[in-house]
Amino acid sequence: MSVQTAVAKYDIKDIALADEGKRRTEWAERSMPVLRQIRARFAKEQPLKGLRLSACLHVTTETANLMVTLRAAGADIALCASNPLSTQDDVAAHLVRDHGVHVYAIKGEDHDTYYTHIAQALAFGPDMTQDDGADLVGALHMLALNRLDDLAPPIRRWVEALSKEERRAAVASVKGSTEETTTGVIRLKAMAKEGVLQFPIVAVNDSSTKHMFDNRYGTGQSTLDGIVRATNMLLAGSTVVVAGYGWCGRGFAMRARGAGANVVVTEIDPLPALEARMDGFQVMPMSDAAPIGDLFVTLTGNLHVIRPEHFQTMKDGAIVCNSGHFNVELDLEALGRIASERRMVRNMVEEYVVNGKRIMVLGDGRLINLAAAEGHPASVMDMSFANQALAAELLAKESGTMAKAVHRLPAAVDQEIARLKLQSMGIAIDKLTSEQVEYLSSWDAGT
Numbered sequence: 001m002s003v004q005t006a007v008a009k010y011d012i013k014d015i016a017l018a019d020e021g022k023r024r025t026e027w028a029e030r031s032m033p034v035l036r037q038i039r040a041r042f043a044k045e046q047p048l049k050g051l052r053l054s055a056c057l058h059v060t061t062e063t064a065n066l067m068v069t070l071r072a073a074g075a076d077i078a079l080c081a082s083n084p085l086s087t088q089d090d091v092a093a094h095l096v097r098d099h100g101v102h103v104y105a106i107k108g109e110d111h112d113t114y115y116t117h118i119a120q121a122l123a124f125g126p127d128m129t130q131d132d133g134a135d136l137v138g139a140l141h142m143l144a145l146n147r148l149d150d151l152a153p154p155i156r157r158w159v160e161a162l163s164k165e166e167r168r169a170a171v172a173s174v175k176g177s178t179e180e181t182t183t184g185v186i187r188l189k190a191m192a193k194e195g196v197l198q199f200p201i202v203a204v205n206d207s208s209t210k211h212m213f214d215n216r217y218g219t220g221q222s223t224l225d226g227i228v229r230a231t232n233m234l235l236a237g238s239t240v241v242v243a244g245y246g247w248c249g250r251g252f253a254m255r256a257r258g259a260g261a262n263v264v265v266t267e268i269d270p271l272p273a274l275e276a277r278m279d280g281f282q283v284m285p286m287s288d289a290a291p292i293g294d295l296f297v298t299l300t301g302n303l304h305v306i307r308p309e310h311f312q313t314m315k316d317g318a319i320v321c322n323s324g325h326f327n328v329e330l331d332l333e334a335l336g337r338i339a340s341e342r343r344m345v346r347n348m349v350e351e352y353v354v355n356g357k358r359i360m361v362l363g364d365g366r367l368i369n370l371a372a373a374e375g376h377p378a379s380v381m382d383m384s385f386a387n388q389a390l391a392a393e394l395l396a397k398e399s400g401t402m403a404k405a406v407h408r409l410p411a412a413v414d415q416e417i418a419r420l421k422l423q424s425m426g427i428a429i430d431k432l433t434s435e436q437v438e439y440l441s442s443w444d445a446g447t
């Protein structure tokens, strides 16, 4: 039994924006053929019939297509934002007006409103959740462990109004959750390791059809898009410092080089550092990169990757931004302390003056591809959200027998999503001959 406590039906910027949201969502839908196929099957089979689902995701046109798919499967849905700056207000209005989704998200919402919206999604009484960064699932776990002091005040207020029995049921009714991104998966694996995970998780990010494409090609292109929209800077001939050479960093470094930039990579792990070098990039510590970069982009999922000692040696006019999940990669609090002046010079661009030199911070250090642009192209989210939809179906069918651990979707699902994507692109591939199958499974054939 789930616990539904009274909540407003929705909290969005303006319902009158729904027509524009509908047009843009339909535009994204054209590039999401795999999700469309899943939607058609879900509409017939109703795998989520009667389930209440609370999702904490970036409220974009692609997410709208996922929500429509989950609605077609029979779910009743509450949706809040997974970042205060990533909501597209027209999309939120479209989902409320045309699909009966309870959306709690407004672009630019303050800290308190962000967490009030998460509390509203929790008060919806979910049987299942979907997360991007584990803010919603993390709050449920703080509740389960009675760590109320660690909850953001709006969520704590909601919890404090619940009876003991309601608090227990709010966690116990959740059959499972999906998690979209690297940072969320890291947190959930830490919970599993500590033995505190309360329900099974499907790590969508761990599917190859997610991180190989979304994190690399999606983040690569959309991060560049966000930077260009925010600044209109010329990449050609500039020196771009990329912090982190994981899936996202590799994608962005590749695209920055394609735009004519001289790319420098910083890392803390010798393997990706070596890979970056052999991919043809310069590799050096941030302290050496700071004085030479024109543009700095963090994509690490780590804390304070660019710190005061780095800001202090940057060139006049250096541009700094982040595309990792949380706004913690740039130490902006410290930058605020060492800056003598601070002002907005353009939408999304804040200028800090340090030692008489100007440093431009984009999008308040929040993931720039969603703050200043539209996030990943729909074609890549097609695969990420095919994984999300199939993960929700798996949890609906099998969560009762799944361990309270972080799971991957079966490899066969990954293969099928890749096959459908290729098919939608009109690309055929070869099949193993029976002789090749035998050869690959034997060990005694030599030269």
Ligand SMILES: NC(=O)c1ccc[n+]([C@@H]2O[C@H](COP(=O)([O-])OP(=O)(O)OC[C@H]3O[C@@H](n4cnc5c(N)ncnc54)[C@H](O)[C@@H]3O)[C@@H](O)[C@H]2O)c1
Residues within 6 Å of the ligand: 181, 182, 183, 184, 211, 214, 215, 219, 243, 244, 245, 246, 247, 248, 249, 266, 267, 268, 269, 272, 299, 300, 301, 302, 305, 323, 324, 325, 326, 367, 368, 369, 376
């Ligand atoms: N902007 C987006 O739309 C988007 C999309 C997908 C993932 N993400 C987020 O981007 C971040 C990176 O994701 P990923 O999939 O590339 O992770 P990843 O684990 O593949 O790569 C992260 C890399 O950063 C390196 N690193 C860690 N600390 C560092 C430091 N101090 N300096 C330099 N390098 C450091 C690691 O060694 C690793 O190679 C995560 O927070 C993830 O959630 C954002």
